[in-house]
Amino acid sequence: MNGFFEQHGEMALFLAIALGHLVGRLRLGPVELGGVCGTLLMALLIGQLGVRVDPDLKSIFFALFIFALGYTGGPQFFANIRSGWRFGMLSLIEVFTVLALVLGAAVLLQLNAGAASGLLAGAATESAVIGTASEAVSRLGLSAGETQALQGQIATAYSITYLFGLVTIVVFTSQIAPLLVGIDLRSAAGALARKLGEGAAEDQPALPELVGRSFRAGRAGGMSVSAFEAEADHAVTVVRIGRLGEQSEPSPATVIGAEDELLLVGRREAIIAAAGRLGPELVGRDIDLPVTSRDYVLSQRSVAGRTLAEIRRLAPLDLRRGVFIARLQRLGRDMPLLPEVVLQSGDVVRLFGPERAVSRAGGVLGRAVPADDKTDFIMLGTGVLTGALLGLAGVQLGGIHLTLGVGGGCLLSGLVFGWYASRHAATGVLPASAAQILKDFGLSAFIACVGFSAGPEAFDLVREYGIWLPLAGILTALVPAAVSLFVGHKLLKIELPFLLGAIAGQQCSTPAISSLVNTAGNSTPVVGYTVTYAISNVLLPLLGPIVVGLVFHLV
Structure with a gap:
């Protein structure tokens, strides 16, 4: 078996991805392990058989993932930098607090650069940090064996602390934080929905259903189409009129006849209200909506x-x-x-x-959005190439050489290309479905390569630090969230559903926002989540090289 996987690394790669996503579906209450963490665990196990993959392949996978991540988040990132300053402050709290906690843990526990950056990636539940930190380790000028050992510890520390960081942020946002501020989350979310929706009920669906129904005009006869629609506050539209066996699309000035058949389109509740001013509904008709x-x-x-x-x-x-x-x-x-x-x-x-x-x-x-979902590979290739060139740039800071690397360069390139493409219809696009595949597969394949290269020595970290590393992961997730809760509630006066969503977003935690929406009973927490998620998804990966450089040279 060892020799087989050594000769067929591509089979080991896809086996790790398949098994990892299967394991990732396991749930612990509201928490799901996730395909990325599952893939890493499977790759670490399969990697004990001596599987190795080309390092260049790992870099390609990560470059595609991080560029797509920046591309999809670019428009919101720049929009939130300008207008979402209240929520953006929470992302800055996350970044500086996590950095201080990770450096403190490195000093107290004597963590090396690999273990410290793995703690950052796992506790902050930001898998992209593994890539930026691994790349930074490769530029430290160490031997191949030392580099591989440090990169293996990044993966192992991440796999240990990720689950603890994930559970911590889910439980804190959905259960503990509302108790600390003394506010019932469901009631607060319902009140906020009514405030935003001018009387929207607490249990009203966020997306009202659009329907088409056909009626005899009846009492609406003699009215113009525009007058009828105005009485419904334009929440209902007459899209077709049937008269003497002929169907036509009316203009606003068309006068409705009492025997006309009206095909209405609108919100269900608005059509129900308008039905009281019409004749009987024409049931049993095949409605061909011209929409x-x-x-x-x-x-x-x-x-x-x-x-x-x-x-x-x-x-x-x-x-x-x-x-x-x-x-x-x-x-x-x-x-x-x-x-x-x-x-x-x-x-x-x-x-x-x-x-x-x-x-x-x-x-x-x-x-x-183009219906054909075709990817412009000229744009994709140019964007990744631009990011790789940006990654070559560096600065000397106190004897530490800091560079963006391929990861940081492709992230920034993706942000700019995504922002530009959102404003110019004639430019090439990366459809949402294609970007999602690049993110999901690129990250999974990269994580599998990292797990394979970790080697048997990776598990030495578990024996060396025992319970202390999980505890560091819990604190690194909990403290920034608690600080943001205090600042957001007491100083910034952010409404609780928005605030808790923003805390989930600053941690880049999809399971946390899913749990929050279920607990709140509506989707109001998503408003805060998207702001901090867009900002933290950029800033946290850039912390990887900083942690590696500071811990390696100073701690």
Whole structure:
């Protein structure tokens, strides 16, 4: 078996990814281990058989992952740097507190550069740190054996502290923090939803259902289409009128006849309310809705920074007539569709309505997401190459040579390319689905390569530090969260659901925000989460080389 995997490292790679994601599905209450940590554990075990992969392959996987990470987060990162300063302060608290705690643990426990950066990656649940720190270790000028040993300790320390950091942040945000401030999270989230939604009920779904139903005009006969829609506050649109066996698309000036068949599209509750002013519903008819849905990446400056209510109020009637927002996504997560939610550059807005109306309104928001999902490999290749060149730059700081490395360079390159692409429809794009594959597979494959290279000596770390390393992981996750809770609640006066979401985001913890949404009963915590997640996803990986340099030269 040893010889087989030594000759077929590609098989070992895919075996580790498959088994790792299978193990990653295991749940401990609300906490799921996750495919990345599962892959690392499987790679560490399979790596005991002597599996080795080309170091260049590992670098390629990481470059693709970190570029895609920056690309998808670029628009929100720059938007939040400008406008999300209250939440951004929490990400800075995370970065400086974690750095101080990791350096303190390195001194007290006598951690080397590998173990210290692994503690940073695991306790902060930021897997990208493994890549930036491993690359920094390779530039320390050590022998091949010493470099491999330190990189192995990064992986082992990460695998030990990740689970403890993950459980800590999930339990703290969803259970402990509300008790500390003396506020019921579900009640606070319901009150915040009502504030944002002008009377939205606590248990109301975040995305109201859009439906089409057909009625006899009845009492609406004699009214113009525009007058009928105005009485429904334009939450209902007459998209088709049937008269004398003929179907037509009405204009706002069209006068409705009492015997006309009206095909209405709108929010379910609005159509139910409008039904009281119409004749009987025409059930049993096959309804062919003359509507479409299309996603747009928000890039227009005149729209970014405005609430949904402001956009609806300011947009001319002919622009918004018949068009509904069916979905709002930020950093891949659904945002609550409430009137006071603020749109940001890079948001993906799904419009629903007649084809011409959707195209007209979408052009005001930004560019349409291509339906063919084709990746522009010119843009991808140029972006990664630019990042690699940026990674060659370095500075001398107190005798320590600090460089961005391929990881840091590709992260910054991805941010800029993603931001630029969100504003220029003619430029090449990296579709969300393609970016997600690059992130998921690139990180999993990179982590597997790290686990293989760790070698049998990696487990020496477990025997050397015992319980102290997990305890350091718990404190490194808990202290920044507690400090942010105090600052956010007492000083910045951030609403609790937003604040707890922001704390989950500063830790880059997807399981924490999922648990928070379930506990809160609505998606209001996501508003705070996306801000700090975008910022911390950039700053935390850049800490990897800093920790390696400081611990190696000074501790």
